[in-house]
Amino acid sequence: MIAGEIKSKVDKLWTTFWNNGISNPLSVIEQISYLLFIKRLDDLELAKERKAQRLGQPVKNSIFSEEQQRSRWSHFKNLTDAEEVLRVVRDEAFPFIKNLGGTQVETAYARHMKDAVFLIANPALLTNVVTQIEQIPMEERDTKGDLYEYMLSKLTTAGTNGQFRTPRHIIKMIVDLMQPGAREIICDPACGTGGFLVAAAEHLRDLKDSDGNLVLNAPGNREHFNQEMFHGFDFDGTMLRIGSMNLMLHGIEDPKIEARDSLSEDYSDIKKAFTMILANPPFKGSVEDSTIAPDLKKVVKTKKTELLFLPLFLRLLKIGGRAAVIVPDGVLFGSSKAHKSIRKTLIENHKLDGVVSMPSGVFKPYAGVSTAVIIFTKVGVEKDGTDRVWFYDMKADGLSLDDKRQPIEENDIPDLLEKWHNRDPKQESDRKSKAFFVPKKEIKDNGYDLSINRYKEIEYEEVEYEPPKVISGKLRSLKAEISSLSRGI
Template identity: 45%
Template sequence: MLQNNLVLKQKVDKLWKKFWSNGISNPLTAIEQITYLLFIKRIDDLDLENKNKAQSGGEYYKSKFEGKFIVPGTKEELDKETLRWSYFKGMNSEDLIPHINTKVFPFLKSLSVETAPFAKHMKNAVFAISKPKLLEETIQIIEEIFEEIKKDSIERNQSFQDIQGDVYELLINEISSSGKNGQFRTPRHIIKLINELLEPEIGNKIADPACGSGGFLLGAYQYIATKLDKNKDTVIQDEDGFYRSSVSGLLSEDIKNILGKSLYGYDIDITMVRLGLMNLMMHGIDNPNIDYKDTLSEAYNEENKYDIIMANPPFTGSVDQSDINSKLKVKTTKTELLFIERIYNMLRVGGSAGVIVPQGVLFSTGKAFVAIRKMLLEKTELKAIINMPSGVFKPYAGVSTAILIFTKGGQTEHVWFYDMQSDGYTLDDKRMKESGYGDLQDIVSKYHQRSEKKKNSRSDKSFLVAKNEIKDLGYDFSISRYKEEEIVDDTYEEPKDIIFDIEKLEKEIEEKLIELRSIFDEMD
């Protein structure tokens, strides 16, 4: 987690203060403008990396900066090379604003075909940095941020960085605007954990119906790309115990196209849609499928389509009844329940989901809560319920959460429960890295080895519970209903022995006192 990098935090804080002091005080505006520059920088870096790899291998690579670009509204024709970050970063500050605003930014919008989500949602995007000095200082700080991230990736064995997501997370933290509308970024190691449990494969259609900046989609892309990496045996464990490699530049165009067409994200915040689109493009996905849609509304009707769904939907409390899709049968306005049914409907038969929910979903007695739990137990193969401690989403929120793993159309016989005590980080607002991996690797190992024949004691962290037992207890999914506390019998000495020990100790003390008095008498 880059939030543990104090140098990086200081640089992001410095960047935010520059925007604030220059009159850009709306947090999302600042984040969006910074993201545009991060994107321009990352696209240049990625293009140069791929170009160098192709040349070293004697192959041809078509650069995004190859050829000419006609400046919109003029007849001026430019070499695209002049639109690179590495070209303009050293320009005079007075020339930077018009160059980026009238040339680089329009080029940025043209990076995708007109019908693609990126082109559609960038159409009305505006580059709002109007002060040359602010732009010059921002470029310098972004250069420093990328250098620090590169250093961090080497030291922590994080070969694959969600750069935009990490900086976004730090910005949100710095400006104390986290959790707005129930949105907060899922920690990278929890995304990795869910991918390890679901094991997405090349060719799977993968979706997130409330994708934010695209972290789950990027996590799936990274997981699959690592499996396809010919050199994966040389990859070492990262700080969370997972094996991940950054191989987008090594993937064939066919594989990249398949992966690009496999990932689908939706969000109701246009800023987050743009962030998500740029996030995936930063990592080599040329035409990401992230769109502006309310997946709970009448306008969204995709059903039986996806092989894998991973989501941390917002816990906003409730939505307007009139906005809810009539095909959602659970009578509620609570988003955490509506999204579970939406995800169920989106999955094809045989498709699996990993969903983060507030723990209240597991045990609340309201009719809608019980109905959702009944649906999961009766209509899916409910494979796992993993309780997470309340600090996992700090400093954004202290709410206790759980991960639900289920497959549509299967039959539940037993549900595997795991009581996570640690995710490898402190559970306070600082969320500092602890030694080891917490319970992360234990969860992955035991989940894939779970079996009726290997029933654990219910006093252990993990154990199986039969479907009928859960049903008989009113579809209660809380682990506390099934976990048995291990009682340790304390043994005590007999009273007469305790009295004997006390008398013996008193005698020893009296002897010491006599000895000390004797010493003092001699000194006198």
């Protein structure tokens, strides 16, 4: 997390845009992203130049040609004429990053930049912003990532079709539950700003083997991490650009972020491609029936996005692949045929590993919707499927459950993670505790209802009251005391 001086500088940068007429949070983040991208390319080139100088060799695989040197951050940041700075950035540097192609630095972000528009038309604004960005220390990858996450936190309004930015600590919780390995192929089919993919990357950077060595240092793992591991789909061009930039600032060289409507039949050929899915698909949305992939409709006949994404996840996963996804509570207990059908599919045809019930304030200030995390594994044969399901009743996430979301002491996440990774059906049969198992047969007998309240036993504390005569006497005494005080007045 960023704080103090850096946070103040970011806030000042944000205010500068707002004061100059660029007030849409997405537009602000986009414009800052473009400039950060230009700066990063120059940083990469400077690093190559320093290395070449040390070795006494020419620069290898140069990003900028001789004719493109004016497009470099280190060139235009030192120009004293504001009009000239605007001309260079708008007419040279910005087109340069838009048209990157066929070079080693081409990334998903560069591809999505082809639809980008540079909105800064005021020379004074641009020079002010360039100066402010230059003053923000971003040498460390963690600082860049935290800075970007802080900017994303300013997206305080919900998107369309129930799209909400997933809180970062909840994303980290889900990644910690899943503990992705070094050779995973991870996908988020509704990736938005790329939060799940970033959190998975951060987890893997710190992951060590049994000998205490970083797993990414093992042969081939680093290449897989940078080129094959991370996949994200979204149909919002702005989110694709922001998501790609987010991943890039977290040090992932070439994430596979693609423009796709995941539920559409246009992409129904993507099957058994990933070992892990981490996602928070859109809630309470609906899609046109004619555009839905036929194989999804065979599993569940509905137009509701929160239901359609579940068979999509199953289609995308390899056999043995795992998923942890956020769903609205209605998915757990909805009584429609579609609701029951998808729950039955998860339980009877695959392995439903766990259901984590989250408090309703998790998505505030965006929405107060109650949600849960469901964790499941795609299996090839029925005998490998669900035997029992692990439930956890999460009541607090370390933040107040109101719109302010201030830090508080109560936090079930550490206990959740500890119990999940040490779960034992023999020791977790107490339905009065936060964590417990429920046999498949009991769930089936309850119409595949997965709401935790269906199975959790509420322990009522016995409260002893004084006898009615004693209470009546105390009331009479209080009344007499009040009466005497009134007379005294």
